[in-house]
Amino acid sequence: MTATNQQIVLASRPDKEAVAANFRLVSTPVPALADNQVLVRHHFLSLDPYMRGRMNAGKSYAQPQPLDQVMIGGTAGEVVESRHAGFKAGDKVVGMGGWQQYSVVDASQPGTLRKVDTAHIPLSAYLGAVGMPGVTAWYGLVKICTPKEGETIVVSAASGAVGGAVGQLAKVRGCRAVGIAGGPDKCRYVVDELGFDACIDYKAHRDPKALYAALKEATPDGVDGYFENVGGLMLDTVLARMNAFGRVALCGMISGYDGQPIPLTHPQLILQSRLKLEGFIVSEHMGVWPEALKELGTLVATGKLKYRETVAQGIESAPEAFLGLLKGQNFGKQLVKLV
Numbered sequence: 001m002t003a004t005n006q007q008i009v010l011a012s013r014p015d016k017e018a019v020a021a022n023f024r025l026v027s028t029p030v031p032a033l034a035d036n037q038v039l040v041r042h043h044f045l046s047l048d049p050y051m052r053g054r055m056n057a058g059k060s061y062a063q064p065q066p067l068d069q070v071m072i073g074g075t076a077g078e079v080v081e082s083r084h085a086g087f088k089a090g091d092k093v094v095g096m097g098g099w100q101q102y103s104v105v106d107a108s109q110p111g112t113l114r115k116v117d118t119a120h121i122p123l124s125a126y127l128g129a130v131g132m133p134g135v136t137a138w139y140g141l142v143k144i145c146t147p148k149e150g151e152t153i154v155v156s157a158a159s160g161a162v163g164g165a166v167g168q169l170a171k172v173r174g175c176r177a178v179g180i181a182g183g184p185d186k187c188r189y190v191v192d193e194l195g196f197d198a199c200i201d202y203k204a205h206r207d208p209k210a211l212y213a214a215l216k217e218a219t220p221d222g223v224d225g226y227f228e229n230v231g232g233l234m235l236d237t238v239l240a241r242m243n244a245f246g247r248v249a250l251c252g253m254i255s256g257y258d259g260q261p262i263p264l265t266h267p268q269l270i271l272q273s274r275l276k277l278e279g280f281i282v283s284e285h286m287g288v289w290p291e292a293l294k295e296l297g298t299l300v301a302t303g304k305l306k307y308r309e310t311v312a313q314g315i316e317s318a319p320e321a322f323l324g325l326l327k328g329q330n331f332g333k334q335l336v337k338l339v
């Protein structure tokens with residue numbers, strides 16, 4: 001095999017805001033396969049907010065992305081050559097192939113490569129609604145927000161890969177689903193396409209009082225479960241609207257990923273409303289993935305769970321698309337198409 005593999009490596013660590021110069025495009029030859037190895041051609045690369053944390057050297061729940069190595073990332077693609085009995089050319093697979101066109105995978109390592117069925121579910125959805133973001137939505141909602149019929153569930157970054165699924169899964173469970181998103185187009189989509197009951201455009205309500213007033217109108221019975229993707233002003237505002245014994249799933253704090261301070265201004269609300277706040281990392285709950293993927297796969301295959309994708313073209317577009325994701329320029333799941 002003499003194909004060339006274009007890759008994006010982490011060239012330097014960000015000083016506050018991540019910039020394009022933190023990444024570098026390199027070309028390497030695709031190596032010959034050893035026993036048990038599988039060569040995968042990536043059709044789609046998933047861009048996800050967690051990658052921003054990996055770019056830093058500081059302490060976190062995961063090791064930092066090493067410099068000068070291919071950026072970490074989920075991929076969906078096709079086996080082009082195999083020296084492992086469990087895989088053959090043409091198999092559609094998902095894995096953690098990284099920001100590159102091809103990956104060589106040691107398929108004897110459990111969990112490194114998963115075959116997927118694209119008869120009823122498009123390949124790209126395995127990186128979104130029927131993949132890690134979907135399971136994230138499912139875990140935070142079902143296991144932490146524990147929604148009951150008639151309750152009100154609020155989710156921030158509501159038009160995104162995770163947020164969009166949270167509201168729809170809440171509706172399936174008979175809840176009132178309220179989103180918070182940036183801009184009228186995203187809010188219209190969240191209500192008209194995804195079927196949320198209401199959506200608040202936080203960009204039209206920039207100060208705490210205005211945001212609280214909009215939230216109050218959208219949640220006449222208060223908030224029982226909050227799925228947090230953003231942090232800062234949003235967390236502050238929703239906490240003030242939580243009902244007694246409400247549950248808050250702390251999934252993401254994207255408004256602070258470039259190092260901005262996102263203070264919690266009224267922590268006493270946690271006590272006064274007897275709230276449960278719980279952070280989680282979806283990869284630490286592999287036990288629920290089969291159950292979650294079963295529900296998500298069925299809902300997507302039957303058209304009951306909708307999603308939207310923003311697709312950048314070509315590996316060289318990955319850095320700008322990723323930086324755009326951190327600024328809300330994506331609309332739905334951010335992917336890079338590589339074939």
Ligand SMILES: NC(=O)c1ccc[n+]([C@@H]2O[C@H](COP(=O)([O-])OP(=O)(O)OC[C@H]3O[C@@H](n4cnc5c(N)ncnc54)[C@H](OP(=O)(O)O)[C@@H]3O)[C@@H](O)[C@H]2O)c1
Binds near residue numbers: 049160
């Ligand atoms: N805990 C876990 O295991 C886990 C797993 C997956 C994802 N997550 C987290 O879940 C959240 C959503 O991830 P996703 O993949 O679904 O991404 P996404 O929602 O598809 O895209 C990110 C969205 O965040 C919003 N955003 C970006 N910067 C913002 C800012 N400064 N202030 C407010 N909103 C901002 C933007 O939406 P608007 O235009 O609406 O602002 C943007 O479109 C992220 O916080 C991510 O880190 C956590």
